[in-house]
Amino acid sequence: MPLTLNANFHDPEKRPIRDFSPGDDFYEMLIDAHRDLSAEQSAKFNAKLILLLANHIGDLVVLREAIARAGETA
Amino acid sequence: MPSSYRQPHFAYLRPPDLDAVQRLRRPVVVVGAGPVGLAVAIDCRLKGLPVVLLDEDDTVSIGSRGLCYAKRSLEILDRLGCGEAVIAKGVSWNVGRTFFRDHEVYRFDLVPEPDHKRPGMVNLQQYYLEEYQSARAATLGVDLRWKNRVIAVSGSSDPVVLTVDTPDGIYELETAWLIVADGARSPIRRMMGLDIEGKVFRDRFLIADVRMQADFPPERWFWFDPPFHPNQSVLLHRQADNVWRIDFQLGWDADPEAEKAPERVIPRIKAMLGDDREFELEWVSVYTFQCRRMARFRHGRVLFVGDAAHQVSPFGARGANSGYQDADNLAWKLQLVIAGLAPERLLDTYDEERVAAADENLLNSTRSTDFITPKSGISRIFRDAVLELAERHAFARRLVNSGRLSLPAVYVHSSLNTPDVEAFAGDMSPGAPMADAPLDDGHWLIDELGGGFRLLLFADVPAAIERSIVDAFTVLRHQPVPIEVVILARRSGAVANARVRIDFKGVAADRYDGHHGAVYLARPDQHVAARWRRFDLDRILAALARATCNDREV
Numbered sequence A: 001m002p003l004t005l006n007a008n009f010h011d012p013e014k015r016p017i018r019d020f021s022p023g024d025d026f027y028e029m030l031i032d033a034h035r036d037l038s039a040e041q042s043a044k045f046n047a048k049l050i051l052l053l054a055n056h057i058g059d060l061v062v063l064r065e066a067i068a069r070a071g072e073t074a
Numbered sequence B: 001m002p003s004s005y006r007q008p009h010f011a012y013l014r015p016p017d018l019d020a021v022q023r024l025r026r027p028v029v030v031v032g033a034g035p036v037g038l039a040v041a042i043d044c045r046l047k048g049l050p051v052v053l054l055d056e057d058d059t060v061s062i063g064s065r066g067l068c069y070a071k072r073s074l075e076i077l078d079r080l081g082c083g084e085a086v087i088a089k090g091v092s093w094n095v096g097r098t099f100f101r102d103h104e105v106y107r108f109d110l111v112p113e114p115d116h117k118r119p120g121m122v123n124l125q126q127y128y129l130e131e132y133q134s135a136r137a138a139t140l141g142v143d144l145r146w147k148n149r150v151i152a153v154s155g156s157s158d159p160v161v162l163t164v165d166t167p168d169g170i171y172e173l174e175t176a177w178l179i180v181a182d183g184a185r186s187p188i189r190r191m192m193g194l195d196i197e198g199k200v201f202r203d204r205f206l207i208a209d210v211r212m213q214a215d216f217p218p219e220r221w222f223w224f225d226p227p228f229h230p231n232q233s234v235l236l237h238r239q240a241d242n243v244w245r246i247d248f249q250l251g252w253d254a255d256p257e258a259e260k261a262p263e264r265v266i267p268r269i270k271a272m273l274g275d276d277r278e279f280e281l282e283w284v285s286v287y288t289f290q291c292r293r294m295a296r297f298r299h300g301r302v303l304f305v306g307d308a309a310h311q312v313s314p315f316g317a318r319g320a321n322s323g324y325q326d327a328d329n330l331a332w333k334l335q336l337v338i339a340g341l342a343p344e345r346l347l348d349t350y351d352e353e354r355v356a357a358a359d360e361n362l363l364n365s366t367r368s369t370d371f372i373t374p375k376s377g378i379s380r381i382f383r384d385a386v387l388e389l390a391e392r393h394a395f396a397r398r399l400v401n402s403g404r405l406s407l408p409a410v411y412v413h414s415s416l417n418t419p420d421v422e423a424f425a426g427d428m429s430p431g432a433p434m435a436d437a438p439l440d441d442g443h444w445l446i447d448e449l450g451g452g453f454r455l456l457l458f459a460d461v462p463a464a465i466e467r468s469i470v471d472a473f474t475v476l477r478h479q480p481v482p483i484e485v486v487i488l489a490r491r492s493g494a495v496a497n498a499r500v501r502i503d504f505k506g507v508a509a510d511r512y513d514g515h516h517g518a519v520y521l522a523r524p525d526q527h528v529a530a531r532w533r534r535f536d537l538d539r540i541l542a543a544l545a546r547a548t549c550n551d552r553e554v
């Protein structure tokens, strides 16, 4: 399965009334998780988060593509 | 002073109360003739209530204030009789462009969803709205009292006593119900010793209204970190009369007085325009924004609406837009309570429904502000990463948050809703603001709703509606809180005690999942109260009782 690049955030527990809500929920969760962390702690946190998510995805084809995309400069 | 606008001054008239022997009593007094107080006063008049509207000033709000009005506000203004004027003067826009540093990241097109009477957004200076609404209020016989400043309030049960200062001296008046629409600083909130909680954003914005003969299209342009204003955001919007609104984010440390000086403002605007085109400054101010609300909007006989009750940052245009929905929600409930057709508890549902709506507005505007003004280094890194990815990837575009534009609240959890017992597709669930649809002869569904309770009945052929159902229409009409029936048919035909409209494009049937026989009970504020697959008089009356708080023992 290729890397999903369309909006894909969703919450199985609630039906969103607004299409942007699940993505905004995630973004807020993410920024909140970094609150009160030093720069170094934030970097470590991000590393762990990437590792957890990468393992969850598992598929190396997808991960390879994500790594390539993240490296692209706009 | 704006050169494009002639500010009206309304006549002060000596209030009769000054010459009365005894304190005069009123059923409803509204304080504050801003957009929200005017909307409440107009709506009360339309419902037959005598209304006194007090304002300390004698004119409209001047300076840079609201400019984007959403479809729901236009529908409410239509119901109040001011919609046409706003549409005629306002500027419609659909395209939003987002820039990051020196290039465009993406553009969105809010292509107006077809088959709605009103567009998604209209831009218009707030003073025009206030002017149109003041004229409408005067025509309807609102007792509009300019230069009447409330200086004291006593009591929150009946009667509430107001002390009012005028050019001719001070008088007192008493009212059974007081609607407080005196704005963000709400002197009355303070007089009553009530708190409003939330936060101030540690940021400042330079807001300039500029008049120019520009050839920019009417679009919303939002820049993150542009070369002409590094590390900050800038927003450009078009208003009526060739006036453009420009918001420059300045940061918390900016000096508001120094920033307002034309010699500071003009170079900023020149750098933004990137050329030597002519412009004229109409108005410049520096704002900080708050996101906060009162714990409760109802305090006995005193009800808070608009900015007095809640304030949001302007990203998303949720200020006046949510205030109009407050007015819309409150007026019908107040009228039923005053008429003795519903218990006072119905007004607690104003608090219940509008507090939930305020929370949604606060959440969204706080999130926008956090995205626009990242609060930490890491937050900025994520923000910039989203913007870089947005250029190529749809998922990141959805995350870019320069303001989630105001949409009407869905009263999902309202105690006035009758929960569904049958399955329906689509969004028109109990509590939802009702979608518009085109009907025969240039009519619109939204105009068939509102004012009072309505029953929408979907029918293929009006003549085929069962006799027993048609007979029940009279029963609905003769309830103490009457329900008028509107039949949405595929083909024409007359039915006694009902209005027949033709859903000739099938859009209504589609939006409401309205197969033959489906029934919707609509509240006076055009929200769904209940719906069923088939007509059942007992269920309809039970839902009406529930939607008016007449179902529960006191």
Ligand SMILES: Cc1cc2nc3c(=O)[nH]c(=O)nc-3n(C[C@H](O)[C@H](O)[C@H](O)COP(=O)(O)OP(=O)(O)OC[C@H]3O[C@@H](n4cnc5c(N)ncnc54)[C@H](O)[C@@H]3O)c2cc1C
Pocket (backbone or CB within 6 Å): B031, B032, B033, B034, B035, B036, B037, B038, B054, B055, B056, B057, B061, B064, B065, B066, B067, B068, B069, B126, B148, B149, B150, B151, B181, B182, B183, B184, B186, B187, B188, B207, B287, B305, B306, B307, B308, B314, B317, B318, B319, B320, B321, B322, B323
């Ligand atoms: C820069 C900026 C941009 C904005 N953009 C938007 C936008 O795009 N869309 C949007 O929907 N909203 C926007 N808003 C918000 C919008 O302006 C407010 O939400 C709206 O004005 C609130 O209306 P109101 O009637 O509650 O209060 P106000 O408009 O503040 O009116 C309060 C009234 O009460 C009167 N008053 C006060 N005290 C007394 C007293 N003691 N006695 C008698 N009268 C009194 C005042 O004279 C005034 O007329 C913006 C605001 C700002 C500052």
